[in-house]
Amino acid sequence: MSADRDIDEWLAERGITPLDSRTRARAALEEAKIINPKKARMSEQKLERAEAVLAERFFRVCSAPACAQVANASGRAPLQVEPRTYCESCGGSNNRRAVADFVEACKRKSVRRVVIVGGSPAVREELEEQLAGQIELRMVDGTERHTADKARHNLDWADLILVWGATELHHKVSAHYTGGPPSVSRKVIHVTRRGVAALLEAAITHLKR
Known part of the structure; x- marks a missing residue:
């Protein structure tokens, strides 16, 4: 039986x-x-x-x-x-859910190119993996030498720039992305909270304004 x-x-x-x-x-x-x-x-x-x-x-x-x-x-x-x-989409992960929300917010605002300044190597790798094929992404190591020319190129290229404070980010690197003219500063977001979900939630809030 x-x-x-x-x-x-x-x-x-x-x-x-x-x-x-x-x-x-x-x-x-x-x-x-x-x-x-x-x-x-x-x-x-x-x-x-x-x-x-x-x-x-x-x-x-x-x-x-x-x-x-x-x-x-x-x-x-x-x-x-x-x-x-x-859930087959997020599996209960706050990070995966935030990624999905962020991608959707970017689509609504026609944001295709994003620069993230700062973050640990592991977090940068996670973001690159999660956003691959959905957002054109450039990651800037906040601990290495970063020239003003490279920063200007990123500022011109990007639709959105996330400057991630409270992470591995030297002031000399972040300074290249702050204090610019209004046409540039409007697309630069300063994020002071740690964690991928917090970073993307701050970006989503900005995009909804």
Whole structure:
């Protein structure tokens, strides 16, 4: 005799706990003849197929607007999950969620080129990886020699410049990007909080003004 699983418990293990989401997921499994609407359990032999049906039909998503945008563009039906760790877009990560929100804010304001001045090597690498293919990005090491000519070139090139204080950033480097004329200073944001999410949230606030 094969073992079986409680259907609602199995769905909950995948973050499908909201009532509407659970109802829709069960309906999809019933339609695929994987579960019986009159039964509360299903055979473990059917679990792999059940997983495949849900993955093909639904995009599991949290309540963040940026994640909803990703879900809507996926070609699959959005399916609300809780907690956010089950979201296919951000996986519950504040950083990944902030990246998605930032990219969306940049699209709305036609911002394509961004310069980030400062930050640790690990954080710069993370930003380059997360924003690759979505934003043209230049990272400036705040601890190395940086000439005024290079800074002017970045100022002319960029749509948005984030000067990240409270990180590995020497004053001689940041000074190249501050105190310019209004046409330049309007696109320069000074961020004093640490963390990728804080950096991008400050940029999003600026872009919404």
